[in-house]
Amino acid sequence: MEDWMFSEIFITWGLKLVAAALVLLIGNWLAKKLASFFVVVMDRHDVDITLTKFLRNIVYYAMLTAVVIAAAGQLGINTTSFLTVVGAAGLAIGLALKDSLANFSAGVMLIFFRPFKVGDVVTVAGETGAVEEITIFNTVMNTADNQRKIIPNSIVSSGTITNITANSTRRIDMVFGIGYDDDIKGAEQILLELVQKEPKVLSDPPVTVAVAELADSSVNFVVRPWVNTEDYWDVKFSLTEKIKLAFDEAGISIPYPQQDVHMYQVSNDEKQDAA
Numbered sequence: 483m484e485d486w487m488f489s490e491i492f493i494t495w496g497l498k499l500v501a502a503a504l505v506l507l508i509g510n511w512l513a514k515k516l517a518s519f520f521v522v523v524m525d526r527h528d529v530d531i532t533l534t535k536f537l538r539n540i541v542y543y544a545m546l547t548a549v550v551i552a553a554a555g556q557l558g559i560n561t562t563s564f565l566t567v568v569g570a571a572g573l574a575i576g577l578a579l580k581d582s583l584a585n586f587s588a589g590v591m592l593i594f595f596r597p598f599k600v601g602d603v604v605t606v607a608g609e610t611g612a613v614e615e616i617t618i619f620n621t622v623m624n625t626a627d628n629q630r631k632i633i634p635n636s637i638v639s640s641g642t643i644t645n646i647t648a649n650s651t652r653r654i655d656m657v658f659g660i661g662y663d664d665d666i667k668g669a670e671q672i673l674l675e676l677v678q679k680e681p682k683v684l685s686d687p688p689v690t691v692a693v694a695e696l697a698d699s700s701v702n703f704v705v706r707p708w709v710n711t712e713d714y715w716d717v718k719f720s721l722t723e724k725i726k727l728a729f730d731e732a733g734i735s736i737p738y739p740q741q742d743v744h745m746y747q748v749s750n751d752e753k754q755d756a757a
Contacts (some may be wrong), residue, residue: 491603502556509549517542586617588635592616598645605644607637609619651684654718658725659700661735666693666701672728673705680721682713700737 517538524534545745593616598604603612604623611623621638623631646652660669673691677683690706705725706756729736 486729498556502553505553505556506549509552510546511585512710513542513545516545549692583638585634589616589618589620591639592621592635593634597643598648602648603646605646607633607641609633616661647711647749650711651708652714653687654692654714654721656705656718657702657719658705658729659697659702659737661728661737662701664701664734667736668732669703669729672732672734673703673746676721676724676728677707680707680724682709682717683707684709 489741520541521534521538524537534603559741592598598613600613600615603610605667606621606623609623609625611625611629611631612628614624615622619635621633621635623633625631658669658673660666669692670693677689677691683689684707687708689708692704693701694704695702705721707721726736
């Protein structure tokens with residue numbers, strides 16, 4: 483009788499162990515296959531390799547956890563309490579790492595939607611610089627004066643992103659004021675000639691030179707040439723200097739803020755009256 487009971491227990495647990503082992507082996511194989519398939523899909527969409535590896539590990543270990551729980555169920559282990567503990571632990575970890583998780587999710591969105599890429603010059607979170615690296619948690623930029631800025635991705639994605647170099651051409655917006663007594667047509671002709679002679683200014687779209695405002699102390703012209711993006715600052719600096727020199731040569735004034743101070747001589751009698 484005892485031998486029969488022992489044999490039945492042995493067979494029952496043996497079958498459970500075999501079933502649990504099969505669940506682990508097959509489940510682990512499926513988890514690896516699914517994770518590999520996930521990597522292939524990410525590669526086809528040119529997803530960043532750092533993000534691909536990170537998400538691949540998340541997919542694999544999430545499935546492996548489910549497989550272990552299923553194997554434990556085959557052994558007759560009550561998995562309800564285990565799932566409760568895992569859920570509570572996950573909640574605690576999520577609350578402790580909420581800022582990091584926010585940066586991570588923002589990093590995923592930045593890599594997927596690509597509002598900018600490495601090498602672009604962007605303005606984000608009040609900082610302007612060339613993007614050097616986009617990591618899971620941070621965006622690394624180098625400013626024009628060679629400072630490195632490391633900005634959390636959650637801050638990058640929550641504000642306005644200006645991609646300065648996304649397009650191949652840019653328009654330069656400049657304003658030049660002349661005095662009310664100066665020759666408006668002459669100034670306009672000088673501006674047009676200088677802009678048209680600038681070799682890096684594009685002919686299409688056409689240049690705009692026009693009177694934009696009759697201000698308090700000046701007549702303001704807008705000058706708007708189009709250039710290739712990489713030529714933006716060279717052309718702007720060059721035109722600013724050339725226009726100032728040309729205005730000086732033509733006797734056209736550029737008004738600037740000034741204050742007149744008037745001094746009066748007061749007699750001794752006026753001083754006594756004032757006292």
